[in-house]
Every structure is written in structure tokens, then in C-alpha cells.
Amino acid sequence: MHGGIDSSDRIRDGRDTDTLLKIADESLLRHAGAFDGLLVDRAFGTTIWDREGNQYLDFTSGQLCATFGHNPPELRDAIAASFDRAVHSSSLLPSEEVILLAERLLELLPPRLSKVTLLSTGSEATEVGLKAAKMATGRWESIGVSRSYHGHTAGAASVTFLPRRRGNGPGQPGVHAIPAPYCFRCPLGATYPQCGFACIDVGMATVDAQRTSEVAACIIEPILSTGGMIEPPSGYLTHLRERCDERGIHLILDEAQTGLGRTGDMFAFERSNVVPDVLALSKSLGGGFPLAAVVVTDTIAEQAERNGFRFLTSHMNEPSMAMIGLAMLSLATEHLQRASAATQGRRLKRGLEELMRDAEIIGDVRGRGLLLGIEFVTDRASMNPAPKAATSVAKACRQHGLLIQVASGNVWRIAPPLTVSNDEIDRALSIIREGITKHERAQDHHEVGPVRITQAANAANIR
Numbered sequence: 001m002h003g004g005i006d007s008s009d010r011i012r013d014g015r016d017t018d019t020l021l022k023i024a025d026e027s028l029l030r031h032a033g034a035f036d037g038l039l040v041d042r043a044f045g046t047t048i049w050d051r052e053g054n055q056y057l058d059f060t061s062g063q064l065c066a067t068f069g070h071n072p073p074e075l076r077d078a079i080a081a082s083f084d085r086a087v088h089s090s091s092l093l094p095s096e097e098v099i100l101l102a103e104r105l106l107e108l109l110p111p112r113l114s115k116v117t118l119l120s121t122g123s124e125a126t127e128v129g130l131k132a133a134k135m136a137t138g139r140w141e142s143i144g145v146s147r148s149y150h151g152h153t154a155g156a157a158s159v160t161f162l163p164r165r166r167g168n169g170p171g172q173p174g175v176h177a178i179p180a181p182y183c184f185r186c187p188l189g190a191t192y193p194q195c196g197f198a199c200i201d202v203g204m205a206t207v208d209a210q211r212t213s214e215v216a217a218c219i220i221e222p223i224l225s226t227g228g229m230i231e232p233p234s235g236y237l238t239h240l241r242e243r244c245d246e247r248g249i250h251l252i253l254d255e256a257q258t259g260l261g262r263t264g265d266m267f268a269f270e271r272s273n274v275v276p277d278v279l280a281l282s283k284s285l286g287g288g289f290p291l292a293a294v295v296v297t298d299t300i301a302e303q304a305e306r307n308g309f310r311f312l313t314s315h316m317n318e319p320s321m322a323m324i325g326l327a328m329l330s331l332a333t334e335h336l337q338r339a340s341a342a343t344q345g346r347r348l349k350r351g352l353e354e355l356m357r358d359a360e361i362i363g364d365v366r367g368r369g370l371l372l373g374i375e376f377v378t379d380r381a382s383m384n385p386a387p388k389a390a391t392s393v394a395k396a397c398r399q400h401g402l403l404i405q406v407a408s409g410n411v412w413r414i415a416p417p418l419t420v421s422n423d424e425i426d427r428a429l430s431i432i433r434e435g436i437t438k439h440e441r442a443q444d445h446h447e448v449g450p451v452r453i454t455q456a457a458n459a460a461n462i463r
Helices: 017-026 072-081 094-108 122-137 153-157 198-210 236-245 268-272 298-306 321-339 340-358 387-399 422-444 457-460
Strands: 040-044 047-050 056-057 113-119 143-144 175-178 215-220 250-254 278-281 292-296 362-368 371-376 405-408 411-416
Touching: 056 422, 072 250, 072 268, 072 321, 094 113, 094 153, 094 292, 094 321, 113 122, 113 298, 122 143, 122 153, 122 215, 122 250, 122 292, 175 422, 198 236, 215 236, 236 250, 236 268, 292 298, 321 340, 340 362, 340 371, 340 422, 362 411, 371 387, 387 405, 387 422
Parallel strands: 143 175, 143 215, 215 250, 250 278
Antiparallel strands: 040 047, 047 056, 113 292, 278 292, 362 371, 371 411, 405 411
16 A cells, blocks of 8 residues: 555456557547556656556646645545535536535635636636626627637637647638747847837737727736746736736636646635636646636626526536535635745746756756746757757656656746655656656767657646
8 A cells, every 4th residue: 555545446357458548549549649658557646657567757737636645635525525415416506515615616716706606627716707798788709819829629729829739721700819928039029128018019919900890808828837837027917917908908817727726825826916808727726637618707707607607517507526626725725824835836937947057959948836948959158949959858857757748849848836845856857867867868979859749748738
């Protein structure tokens, strides 16, 4: 028994790993590239074990859902408790758990955000947030940010400006993109703060010239995670809020990957003192189970309802998921009180910055709390992106027991659970250093070639 998991309780088919992976390849739709060769057996805290008993430090937090560690006891207790009450009911029949989760969530938010809808996934949350803003205003156009990620369903994919949006025909009409606040590689060639947030002003002016009607909403992540771990500079969200207010545009903040303490604040928007009109949450809220939420203002709720707003799925307002959500909010509050993300994030970031001083292929270390990024470059002089290096070093880390996410081309996303220990951070930093050394030696001997990007390398992008 390890970490509260008894190996005797595990499901065992009897066939070996290679056989099961062959069946997976033959029977499962490859929804994000080739399947990975790691067959997960169990997980607890920061550690994942494969069927052969090999251990891996999971510095992806299971697609950023296991923010409070894999299989925390509180999660198991919440699941067990739900079987003594109601696991599922009609989405039109509220339960005590659903009402209590809505109440608790609102207690953590500014009073302006006052109405909650409970859903299953981050993509759904994006859809509902956009639909509520459109139906509240009577407008139908929207604005996203280049390099942003909000999901794979039709509406969410339309405001996602990454290469994965290609290949399935036109997106929703009336969707515009403004340049990302990517200060390390400014798309306008400007420099902060002298730029005066030109990425916003030029983008909004372009939208004004292109739109054929009024814009209902602008959606953005407080930290653009999947698109390259881009943290907007100080004052950015305030400036964006002002430009939206001038045009009567509702501001939607997608905190799927930043919410519930990961950045050191309960919600990442708190650092900017900008309160959105619509807030989308998922991932951490369910602790690995499908739970998401959208929170809107009274004004949006009243206007949208008056105009006939409807959204129904079979798994909205699930009692069992609400029970889990209550447990995750309690864990988020405990970790915030302990400053887990802030304290451990400082240790991890300091270690990554030390690596950057020694490694020519690290061009930048950025991020906040336990949502950090490394940008790999060919060299410090040119700062040219080095996606092969990012993938090669991640592969080397994997071979030494560390799971790292290549979030976007040449950028890593490093996001361990908030339960990560000092020892685990130090071990991870040692493995990364070893991986960089291995890559650099291979470069010296011209041995580095293309590395296949597997489903695991794309997994955190699944919503």
C-alpha cells in the first residue's frame, strides 16, 4: 500500500503493457496524436506509477486538473459521500450540494459576480460565457487574443487562436483576434512599458475597422498558458477593461488553468484588480473529475434570461460533482492560507532561473506561482525559437522520471500540484539540468534529430 492506494484493489487484465497499448492503438480514436507508451497504473500526490512500477514526478498536474495532488483523501471522501446521497439527478432539479457550492464559490468572489452555472468542462464554460454575453447584449461578434486557448468545441475553438483551429472548416462568424501581450517576442516589435499597450489599441482599432456589427464580448486568459506561458505585463488587463468599457463589450476571463490558487491568489485576476463580467472555471474545480463553472453579473443574468437564454446538458448541476467541488474549494482555501503556490513557486522559479544562467538554450523563465514556463532558444544572441530542444529535453526528463508539458512549440509549461515538496522540486530541477546537459552533448555530436510529439505532449490542452 502506498499513498492510501492498496495494490490489491487495482484492476488487472493479465495482459502485458505492449499488448494493451496495441489494443489502444487499434481501438481508440487518436484524438491528439499518437498514444504515449506510458500506461498509468496509479497516482498519488505528485507521483504517477506505470504498470511496471516506474515512478514519475508529474509536473503537469494531470492536464492541470490535479492541482491539489492526485487522489487526495478529500476527493475520495467526497466521492464516497455522494453515493450516500445522489450521484446524478436532472439538471433542472437542484440539490443541496449544488446550492452550497454556488454559495461557497460566490463567497470567494467579488460581489459583482453573483450568478453561477455548474457545467462539466472548460470548453462548455467558454460556450456558456460567450452565449450569455451575446444574449445579454443582443450582439453576436466577439474578440479573442492570438495564442489563446479556450477549448475545442465550436464556439470555444473559434476564439482559440492556435494552429489546432485549422482543418475542420470555418469557425463561427464575427470572431476577431487582437495581438497577444507577448513581451518576449512582441508581435508589433514594441517594448513595454513605452509601448503603451499598443497590442490592445492596434488590435481594437483593427476590430473596429473589420466588424460588421457590435461586439458582445472579449475573452482572455489572465496568463496565456497553452499558447506559450505568456503573462501580460502590469496594467494590461486594466487597459483592456477600459477599451472594452468604451465599446460596451463584456470582459470574459477564462481561469480554467489559473484559478483556485495556482498562481498564488485564489483567482489570477485579483492581482490586476480587474473584475470580469464573466468568469469561467474548470480543471482544479473538479480535482480530476469533470466540473466547471461560469459566474456572471446580475446584469448579464437578468438581460440574458429576459432574452430567452437557454443551455442544457445531461450533466449540469450534478450533485456528486458539486460535492467534489466543495471539497476542492476547501483545499484551495487551505493552500492559499499556507501560501503553497507562492512559496513553492518561488523555490521552483529560483531554481529555473539558476538553470537559465548556466544553459544557453534557455531564453526566458516566466510565470507566477506554480504556473511557470521555460522558453527554449537556439542561443542567447539570436533568441531564435528552439522547438526541437524543448521536445528533446522533455523526452530526456521523461526517461529520468519527470513529466513535463511542451505547451507550445519551444515553450514548456511547468505546473506541479500545490502539494509539491521541496525535495520533489529539487529532484525535478536536477533532472531538468541533466536533460539539458544530455541534449547539449548530443548537439555537440550532431545526434539530435526530430522527436515525435506524442499525445502526452499535447495532453494538457484537452479541456
